[in-house]
Amino acid sequence: MEDKLLVYRCKRGSPEALARIYRKYKADLLLLAMALLNDRSACEDVVHDVFVSFVRGLDDFRLTGSLKGFLLTCTANHARNWNKSERRRGRMGADADEGKPAWADSPVEAVACNEQVRRLSGAMAELPFEQREVVMMHLQGSMTFTAIATARQISPNTAKSRYRYGIDRLRLLLNGEVAR
Amino acid sequence: MKPADEIKRLIHESQILTGPGADGRMLRGALDELEKRRRRATAHPEPTLWRIIMTSRTTKIAAAAGITIAALIAFHFIGNPVGSTLTFAQVIQPILKASTAEFDIIIGPEDGNAPVIHDMVMGSRIRRTVAGMGNDVAIIDLEVSRILTISDEKKEAQYTSLEGLPSMPNYMDGLRNVLLMLERSPHFTVEDLGLQQMDGREVVGFLARHPRVEITLWADAETGLPVRIEQGEGQMRTICKNMRFDVPFDESLFSMEVPEGYTSGGETTLDLLGATEEDFIEGLRIRAEIFGDGYFPDGVAIEDFMRSIGTMQGKGEELGLSKEEEAELGIKMNKHLLFIRFFSQKAEGEWTYRGQGVKLGEAETPIFWYRPKDSETYRVIYGDLHVEDAAVENLPEPLDADDVAAPKPTYQQWDRPEFVGKQIDYWMILPEGKARVKAYLTLLKGPHDTALLPVRLPYAEAPLEGVLLGRVADAPVTDTVDLPFHKTGDGTYDIELPIDKLTASRNTIILQWHVSLDDLNFEQGYYMTKLQSLVPVVSYGLKTGTDPNSGFEPMGKTQGLWTSAFSQGRVDSPKTEFGTCGLPIQKRR
Numbered sequence: 001m002e003d004k005l006l007v008y009r010c011k012r013g014s015p016e017a018l019a020r021i022y023r024k025y026k027a028d029l030l031l032l033a034m035a036l037l038n039d040r041s042a043c044e045d046v047v048h049d050v051f052v053s054f055v056r057g058l059d060d061f062r063l064t065g066s067l068k069g070f071l072l073t074c075t076a077n078h079a080r081n082w083n084k085s086e087r088r089r090g091r092m093g094a095d096a097d098e099g100k101p102a103w104a105d106s107p108v109e110a111v112a113c114n115e116q117v118r119r120l121s122g123a124m125a126e127l128p129f130e131q132r133e134v135v136m137m138h139l140q141g142s143m144t145f146t147a148i149a150t151a152r153q154i155s156p157n158t159a160k161s162r163y164r165y166g167i168d169r170l171r172l173l174l175n176g177e178v179a180r
Numbered sequence: 181m182k183p184a185d186e187i188k189r190l191i192h193e194s195q196i197l198t199g200p201g202a203d204g205r206m207l208r209g210a211l212d213e214l215e216k217r218r219r220r221a222t223a224h225p226e227p228t229l230w231r232i233i234m235t236s237r238t239t240k241i242a243a244a245a246g247i248t249i250a251a252l253i254a255f256h257f258i259g260n261p262v263g264s265t266l267t268f269a270q271v272i273q274p275i276l277k278a279s280t281a282e283f284d285i286i287i288g289p290e291d292g293n294a295p296v297i298h299d300m301v302m303g304s305r306i307r308r309t310v311a312g313m314g315n316d317v318a319i320i321d322l323e324v325s326r327i328l329t330i331s332d333e334k335k336e337a338q339y340t341s342l343e344g345l346p347s348m349p350n351y352m353d354g355l356r357n358v359l360l361m362l363e364r365s366p367h368f369t370v371e372d373l374g375l376q377q378m379d380g381r382e383v384v385g386f387l388a389r390h391p392r393v394e395i396t397l398w399a400d401a402e403t404g405l406p407v408r409i410e411q412g413e414g415q416m417r418t419i420c421k422n423m424r425f426d427v428p429f430d431e432s433l434f435s436m437e438v439p440e441g442y443t444s445g446g447e448t449t450l451d452l453l454g455a456t457e458e459d460f461i462e463g464l465r466i467r468a469e470i471f472g473d474g475y476f477p478d479g480v481a482i483e484d485f486m487r488s489i490g491t492m493q494g495k496g497e498e499l500g501l502s503k504e505e506e507a508e509l510g511i512k513m514n515k516h517l518l519f520i521r522f523f524s525q526k527a528e529g530e531w532t533y534r535g536q537g538v539k540l541g542e543a544e545t546p547i548f549w550y551r552p553k554d555s556e557t558y559r560v561i562y563g564d565l566h567v568e569d570a571a572v573e574n575l576p577e578p579l580d581a582d583d584v585a586a587p588k589p590t591y592q593q594w595d596r597p598e599f600v601g602k603q604i605d606y607w608m609i610l611p612e613g614k615a616r617v618k619a620y621l622t623l624l625k626g627p628h629d630t631a632l633l634p635v636r637l638p639y640a641e642a643p644l645e646g647v648l649l650g651r652v653a654d655a656p657v658t659d660t661v662d663l664p665f666h667k668t669g670d671g672t673y674d675i676e677l678p679i680d681k682l683t684a685s686r687n688t689i690i691l692q693w694h695v696s697l698d699d700l701n702f703e704q705g706y707y708m709t710k711l712q713s714l715v716p717v718v719s720y721g722l723k724t725g726t727d728p729n730s731g732f733e734p735m736g737k738t739q740g741l742w743t744s745a746f747s748q749g750r751v752d753s754p755k756t757e758f759g760t761c762g763l764p765i766q767k768r769r
Contacts, residue, residue, distance in 0.1 A: 013215075015214055018214055026198060035191075044202060047206045114195045119190065139191055
């Protein structure tokens with residue numbers, strides 16, 4: 001009920017409600033974006049764009065499922081778009097955070113990640129984007145394969161196989177690390 | 181461990197923190213968009229008040245409370261002839277004798293904004309329509325405490341069962357009962373307002389006053405027929421006008437059956453007296469958050485709610501709530517309204533609301549205060565909806581002189597032959613299957629110059645053992661004296677009263693006897709006891725406690741030593757029989 005009320009208040013123009021939604025879900029969205037893009041600046045951009053598009057679409061928006069699931073799907077979509085455009089520009093790479101502005105690591109200004117995020121996003125970066133998406137949407141967003149398939153316009157079997165390949169590869173990459 | 185569990189744990193342990201700078205960057209664009217959106221938005225015209233109710237499930241549920249509350253507006257008339265060609269007693273005769281009636285009701289001031297409720301009454305049933313609701317109708321059956329709402333537009337019907345509805349066996353009989361009750365009250369006055377012009381005709385007016393109700397009745401000076409009644413009960417004001425009596429209605433208009441071709445939406449239940457302070461507060465929160473854009477409503481009176489329904493347009497739909505959530509919201513609003521509607525059942529004096537213009541969350545701003553029944557302190561609700569107790573001298577505003585807490589009831593003599601009081605029985609379960617009963621009877625009224633108080637104990641085989649007279653209604657009782665008593669029959673006694681001492685506030689009599697649990701019926705795990713007061717009382721309660729060596733322990737919630745087994749608040753007519761109840765005790769485990 002709280003999310004519906006927050007959405008309703010957003011529709012009525014309440015900045016407090018929008019800020020509450022942001023505070024409530026920003027960590028989840030940033031983690032997803034980080035796992036998909038392995039780039040803190042890009043994460044910020046993606047989450048920024050997610051909220052802008054959320055507000056722009058409020059007129060027609062009707063919350064039928066969970067708001068978190070909706071925002072995670074938006075984040076995955078925006079991350080995918082960002083990924084495509086950056087790939088075209090040839091910017092993607094292991095040093096994606098290089099060239100970030102000087103303020104980025106200031107505790108007040110930055111998006112700070114713990115070691116587990118670095119490990120996760122580092123390993124995820126070795127997976128094809130499509131596998132990252134499915135793994136994170138299923139494990140972090142608790143989305144069913146059917147829901148993921150619908151969101152990604154693929155078959156449920158494709159979603160499952162992407163997930164399986166992704167998990168196997170992650171286990172190899174993180175061999176021993178995740179058990180610590 | 182599943183292959184994904186380790187990855188899942190890694191995700192779970194991953195933490196991303198953001199500083200204010202990052203938050204600002206990520207949210208700024210959305211906030212800018214929101215501001216643009218707000219500027220673009222134009223005010224929507226308010227739709228017809230009652231149309232909203234019928235087109236929104238959420239508001240319909242909320243409005244059902246309004247209809248229900250309106251259904252409970254009884255007319256309290258006082259019979260007492262006063263010097264005029266027409267007397268008050270005469271002008272109420274058509275009301276008393278009518279078998280059917282038709283009239284309009286307006287809640288709040290008659291300023292054209294309030295919805296007009298049109299009632300047709302036949303026996304215990306009311307057929308209610310409201311201006312602006314088209315052909316939609318509510319049939320209210322007071323005898324079985326049930327409402328059938330019928331939507332002609334949607335071809336839907338819905339039943340609502342009312343719990344806690346005050347006794348109104350028959351609408352017209354209800355009026356007569358009220359008259360009889362008021363006639364017996366020593367607090368009653370009727371003032372003749374004389375002749376006046378109203379809507380081009382000459383009318384005669386009467387102002388009848390009672391501590392709980394004030395009625396102004398206008399009757400046609402020529403025919404004597406009532407034409408308008410203005411009633412104030414607590415802080416609710418109603419106007420009844422366009423009255424017609426003995427109208428030949430078709431009985432089918434009052435049928436409680438779902439009309440053919442209509443779908444039934446099932447039955448919901450509404451507990452009219454079950455609303456608590458928490459329910460009222462939750463309603464305030466909803467009205468601020470959902471309907472007030474973060475601000476509390478301008479008023480919380482029933483008429484304020486009726487007027488503000490217009491602002492609820494489409495909000496239920498905009499929220500996108502599920503049917504279950506809508507029902508939940510509707511129930512919360514019902515309870516919020518019922519707290520105010522039946523405020524006098526739970527509280528003393530009047531409530532004060534100062535929430536207009538206050539934003540939800542303003543922790544320093546008091547928005548509502550009132551005094552619960554039998555409490556010496558007030559409850560003050562603040563803008564963040566926390567509640568504090570406050571003594572009268574610490575209230576946010578001084579009270580009106582006539583709203584200051586009345587002193588504890590003292591004994592008064594009257595012209596009637598019977599004693600009237602209020603009583604609480606304390607049952608202490610002792611070892612060997614016995615219960616020691618101490619009945620605290622506070623006498624409120626009694627006949628002049630009578631020194632004998634006749635009482636009847638509920639169990640004739642349990643003899644009266646002792647009688648004390650004390651100063652305070654509840655334990656501990658101080659300044660006690662023994663009172664002599666004499667057995668007059670099976671379970672009946674006369675107690676000798678020191679009348680001179682009773683006239684002060686020393687008016688509580690404690691009577692003690694013992695009952696064997698074996699003498700009580702044992703049904704479905706409960707020892708059943710009669711609920712019978714010693715004299716006619718206006719309130720009655722029974723509490724139980726258990727001696728640690730009794731082999732019993734209390735069931736349910738205890739308050740200190742005692743568990744409430746039964747409690748009947750204020751009753752209109754003093755009585756001695758309150759049925760039976762099970763003692764909330766069980767064998768110690």
